[in-house]
Amino acid sequence: MPIFVVTIILILIAIGGWLFLKRDPEHYIHEQRSPINFFFKWGRLYHHFFKIGIIILFMVGIFSFYRYLFNASNTFSLSSALIAGIVLSGGKELLDKKITKDDIFASIIGIMIGFVILFIFF
Numbered sequence: 001m002p003i004f005v006v007t008i009i010l011i012l013i014a015i016g017g018w019l020f021l022k023r024d025p026e027h028y029i030h031e032q033r034s035p036i037n038f039f040f041k042w043g044r045l046y047h048h049f050f051k052i053g054i055i056i057l058f059m060v061g062i063f064s065f066y067r068y069l070f071n072a073s074n075t076f077s078l079s080s081a082l083i084a085g086i087v088l089s090g091g092k093e094l095l096d097k098k099i100t101k102d103d104i105f106a107s108i109i110g111i112m113i114g115f116v117i118l119f120i121f122f
Contacts, residue, residue, distance in 0.1 A: 003070050007080070018091045025095040048106040051089075055110030056117065059085040063118050078118055085111045 063081035066072040072080075089107035093099050 003066070003072060003076075006070070014087060014091070018095075021095055025097070044102070048102065051092075051103075051106050052110035052113065055085050055089055055107065056114040058088050059111070059114035059118060063122060067122065074122070078115075078122075081118055082111070082115055085114050 059081040062084040063077045066080050067074065067077035089111060093103060093107065096103065
């Protein structure tokens with residue numbers, strides 16, 4: 001039961017955060033003005049590495065949260081982390097004005113690397 005409640009709370013937080021960013025995506029996501037995308041200063045390539053790293057860290061965090069705090073099964077924790085990575089990268093892409101192939105490719109690479117890391121090491 002606590003896993004269900006925490007999952008619903010996390011889903012509501014994700015929806016609330018996305019709606020907050022959706023109010024003014026130019027302010028939060030824009031290449032030059034965004035406090036989040038400071039890696040754009042060194043070029044788009046570093047932005048993609050940063051994005052991949054954030055997706056991996058987020059997936060490891062969600063996996064560890066469910067696996068070690070709630071003692072959930074590996075399958076449930078792994079699938080929750082995979083869904084969280086997809087939602088994180090998909091939500092960010094939906095906020096962008098122009099979705100490019102390199103952004104999608106970086107998101108897919110981040111999700112795949114995160115899944116492989118979790119599958120092999122945990």
